[in-house]
Amino acid sequence: MKDPAQEVEEVARSIKSMSIRGAAMIAREASRAIGGFSSSWPGSDRQKFMDALRKVALDLHSTRPTAVSLRNGILLTLRGVETEKDVASMKERIAAQSREFRENAEIAREGIAEIGSKRVPKGSTVLTHCNSMAALNTIERAYHDGRVEMVFSTESRPWRQGHITARWLLDKGIPVTMIVDPAVRHFMRDIDVVVVGADTVTANGAVINKIGTSQIALAAHESRVPFMVCAETFKFSKETLLGSLVEIEDRGPTEVASPMRPSDFQGARILNPVFDATPPEYIDAIVTELGIVSPYMATEVIREMFEMDGPVTLEGKRTQFSWL
Numbered sequence: 001m002k003d004p005a006q007e008v009e010e011v012a013r014s015i016k017s018m019s020i021r022g023a024a025m026i027a028r029e030a031s032r033a034i035g036g037f038s039s040s041w042p043g044s045d046r047q048k049f050m051d052a053l054r055k056v057a058l059d060l061h062s063t064r065p066t067a068v069s070l071r072n073g074i075l076l077t078l079r080g081v082e083t084e085k086d087v088a089s090m091k092e093r094i095a096a097q098s099r100e101f102r103e104n105a106e107i108a109r110e111g112i113a114e115i116g117s118k119r120v121p122k123g124s125t126v127l128t129h130c131n132s133m134a135a136l137n138t139i140e141r142a143y144h145d146g147r148v149e150m151v152f153s154t155e156s157r158p159w160r161q162g163h164i165t166a167r168w169l170l171d172k173g174i175p176v177t178m179i180v181d182p183a184v185r186h187f188m189r190d191i192d193v194v195v196v197g198a199d200t201v202t203a204n205g206a207v208i209n210k211i212g213t214s215q216i217a218l219a220a221h222e223s224r225v226p227f228m229v230c231a232e233t234f235k236f237s238k239e240t241l242l243g244s245l246v247e248i249e250d251r252g253p254t255e256v257a258s259p260m261r262p263s264d265f266q267g268a269r270i271l272n273p274v275f276d277a278t279p280p281e282y283i284d285a286i287v288t289e290l291g292i293v294s295p296y297m298a299t300e301v302i303r304e305m306f307e308m309d310g311p312v313t314l315e316g317k318r319t320q321f322s323w324l
Helices: 004-016 023-040 046-061 067-077 087-117 133-142 161-171 181-190 213-222 297-306
Strands: 124-128 148-154 176-179 193-196 207-210 225-228 274-280 284-289 289-295
Touching: 004 046, 004 176, 023 046, 023 067, 023 087, 023 133, 046 067, 046 087, 067 087, 087 161, 087 225, 087 284, 124 133, 124 181, 133 148, 133 161, 133 193, 133 225, 148 161, 148 181, 161 176, 176 181, 176 297, 181 213, 207 213, 213 225, 213 274, 284 297, 289 297
Parallel strands: 124 148, 124 193, 148 176, 193 225, 225 284
Antiparallel strands: 207 274, 284 289
C-alpha cells in the first residue's frame, strides 16, 4: 500500500513545478490529496492524526503561497475537523468536505460562465491573459451565444500559459489571435471587453493575478474598455480582511534566463514575480457564482464565505485553532 504521505508529496511537487497549474485546479488537487491522505492514514490516535494533517496542510500551502485558492481549498477541506471526537469521524468529515469543495468548484465555474457571458456585448473582440478556465468557460459560453467574434490571447511570459489558452480556444473552434505581452496597449483599440481570471481577490477589491494583468487593466481603463474578472468565491482572501498582505511569489531567475548559460547575465539581478495587483478602480465587475460583484463589495463576500466568528470547540466555545 502506498504511504499516505507519498501522494501528498507528489501533488506538492507537481504544484510547485507547475505541472499542476491554475488557481482552481491546484485548490481541487490539494483538497483531493488531503482526502486521500486522510482515508489512508492508519491508527486511531486523534492528536497524531491532527499533527499529521497540519503538516500536510502546511506542506501543500508552501508550494504556492500567493494563491489564496490553494489556502482556501485546504481550509475548507479541513474546516471544523478539530471539533470531531475521534479519528473515524474526522475522516468522514474530511472526505465529505473534500468532495463538496471539488464539486462546488466545478459548479461555480459553470455559474460564472452563465452569468459572465451575458456581460459580453454581441459581436465582441475579447482579450484574455494567462490561462484561466473560469475566464475561458465564460468566453466559450459567450461565443456559442453569438457574442464573440475573436479572442486575443497574450503569450503570458515567462511560462507562456497563453499558448495553452490559444490551443484550447482553437480546439473549441473559437477564432484566436495570439500577441506578445507588450503589444496589449497597441491592440487595445481593437478590443471590446477584457476577460481575465484571478488568483486572489483582496478585501479592498484589488485582484492578484498573473503578472501583466495590472498593465492590461490600465490600458483598458485608458481606452474605456470594460475589464471583467471571473473568480470563484473561494479565491477571496479572508486574511486580507484581517490585515495580512498578499505575498507575491518570485520564482527565481532560471525561468527568465537559461540556467545552461549563466555567464550571459553574470552579475545581473533577475526578478521573476508571478503575480501583480490590479487596483479596484480599474475593475468594472467581478463575476462570481453568486452573481456580479463590485470590487468594493469584496468584504461582504468574504464574510459570507468564512463566517468570521470562527469555528466552535467540542465544549461549545470559540477557538483560534488554525491549520495554517
